[in-house]
Amino acid sequence: MNPESADAELAEPYLRGLLASAGLDVEYVRGEGNTLYRLDAQGQETPVLDYAGGYGSLIFGHNNPEIVARARELLDGSVPVHAQFSSHPYANRLAAELNRIVHRELGVDEPYYATFANSGAEAIEAAVKHAELDRVLRLSETLAELAAGVEEARAAVGDGSATVPDAVYAHLATERPAGDPLAPVIDEITRRNGERAAKAPVFLALEGGFHGKLMGSVQLTHNEAYRAPFAALGVRARFVPRGRPEALDEVLAQERGVLLGLAVEGGEVRVVEREHPVFCAFLLEPIQGEGGIQPLSDADARIIQEFADATDCPLILDEIQSGLGRTGTLLASSQMGLRGDYYTLAKSLGGGLAKASVMLVRQTRYRAQFELVHSSTFAKDAFSCHIALKVLEMLERDGGQAYRQASERGAALQATLEKVRTAFPDVVKEVRGRGLMLGFEFHDQSQAEHPAIREAAGGGLFGYVIAGHLLHGHSIRTFPTASAVNTLRFEPSVLLTDEEIGRLEEALTDVCVILREQAGERLVLSS
Incomplete structure (x- = not known):
């Protein structure tokens, strides 16, 4: 066996290379709430505020303790995952x-x-x-x-x-x-x-x-x-x-x-x-x-x-x-x-x-x-159904408190995004969405003065490059939407705090200043 084969990228290598071009090819080792953790050069955990939220999969955040406890209870109880063609x-x-x-x-x-x-x-x-x-x-x-x-x-x-x-x-x-x-x-x-x-x-x-x-x-x-x-x-x-x-x-x-x-x-x-x-x-x-x-x-x-x-x-x-x-x-x-x-x-x-x-x-x-x-x-299967029942229980608890929380936290986040848009109308085109499913669209940069910005926009990578800067410059994770790459997505959990919203405001303000000043050399795509 070739000892170097262990380092060869065999799991979707082209995608890995594409991620690397925007500085997004990082490995996350742990997650909780709205935070993912990656290792720095010294092997120490670095927290990253996750606004991508599994493309909307994490209404209660990463590894929610109550959901994890239910999962452990099911697995410790040897719940049958494979009991097909029987009563469920x-x-x-x-x-x-x-x-x-x-x-x-x-x-x-x-x-x-x-x-x-x-x-x-x-x-x-x-x-x-x-x-x-x-x-x-x-x-x-x-x-x-x-x-x-x-x-x-x-x-x-x-x-x-x-x-x-x-x-x-x-x-x-x-x-x-x-x-x-x-x-x-x-x-x-x-x-x-x-x-x-x-x-x-x-x-x-x-x-x-x-x-x-x-x-x-x-x-x-x-x-x-x-x-x-x-x-x-x-x-x-x-x-x-x-x-x-x-x-x-x-x-x-x-x-x-x-x-x-x-x-x-x-x-x-x-x-x-x-x-x-x-x-x-x-x-x-x-x-x-x-x-x-x-x-x-x-x-x-x-x-x-x-x-x-x-x-x-x-x-x-x-x-x-x-x-x-x-x-x-x-x-x-x-x-x-x-x-x-x-x-x-x-x-x-x-x-x-x-x-x-x-x-x-x-x-x-x-x-x-x-x-x-x-x-x-x-x-x-029993495991996924019981987990889904726990999710619905948490949504419905206390007269639907989680629904109200999603609306309130979403409104606070949207107000902050609108604040940034108002400050940079020449950079930000529109803020859209409802609740905790929001989009932040930049004006087209394909004719930008700075070559790095212009080339990223012309190559369809603008949103990914901005996401790379947010990750390495501000420890914030998000991505553009797949078919509209000038729009960043924000889909955090209901656990979103005012401090986390404030961090995003600071990071997006930095991005908008870079774009307004056409200072592409200040984009950070590695750390």
Whole structure:
């Protein structure tokens, strides 16, 4: 064995090199609260204030003592992690508690059935698969209903109780035959229905949205760099711009189609139409995470809800990053008046320890057979379910104190970010978000005077270079959002203190001074 092989980078070496170019390739050895620890050159722990928060996975911070104690209790008790294909009462309790909170926030009592998974992207895949199963079954039911109507019309014409008027042939652009009057009619209906039913389902998603990088979910993510290499493998998605209500009308006009059948009324056969369920689902984040921390406006939320209701297009609300109390409620979308047919939750559901996610589907959409065609080796296990129950218990405790804390701490953090923006309007473009999910966007620096700043911006690394400076110059950790690299993300836990907010204000002020003065040589990317 080559003794040097131990030092070779075999775990995603290109990514490691990319991190190194911005000074972000550091190893963290411990975490607690909003703090991660790395070792300095002397091997001593150096605290780093973590504002990335596991991309929104740490509503109660790193290694929360109460959650860790519950995890130890479970492991010390030899809780079975692998007990597949058996009764899982703890999973049912978790689903019931999620339902209780969802019902309270939405003001409804319709059950939502739970399918558990291991990550956010897997929950999205489960929702998409279920939505397509539901669409296919609805399509089959509609076609069967229409076929039955055709047979009834055939029988009525055969026994002389009904005739075929010229309007039927005109409707289908066929001619009356010399023989069986329904033969060309049925042939044309069969042909048209076959063509329409064979059309691929259409998925709708918002421009700027991010729903994962798995084979299906990546095609629902707007960033073309993620989608394009795998386009031949994925589903067909149409991306809808925010703030353009007419865009949905355009999509409907282009995609809408009907299925045809026959009915007998007043002794005459007539052509009937049924809507073809072409839309599989509309996926959206109430607050786009990787798209730059972009909250959905109330106007857009209302338009999307109205479109979904009018077209019977299921809404999949991706609450993977925005949910679990981060904006002051379990569901950020509940503050916007949205009612999802599906919800996906993950990240903080695992309390920072377990890898857990869930897809919730409302009873009126639920298809029982989905449970037989979709499964997971690791999902719905006792450990992750009990940890998730502990997270919900902590969120709901003391009348929802954690929700109020997220709102209050988020407001304090946002006020500080706005203070910096106001002081540097030439540097900072906008502060966005809700609660403890905030974005801080810089103006474009691709034409900056200083070459280091200009080259970083031109190469798509601006946000990462700024993050490197915050890390090495101020011991603060954050990252830009994946598809909007001029926007830094701030997603700390509810444990955020005024002192920690003050440290961030000082650090961002330093960054803004460097950018205003075009003093790129002062950027610190190592320590």
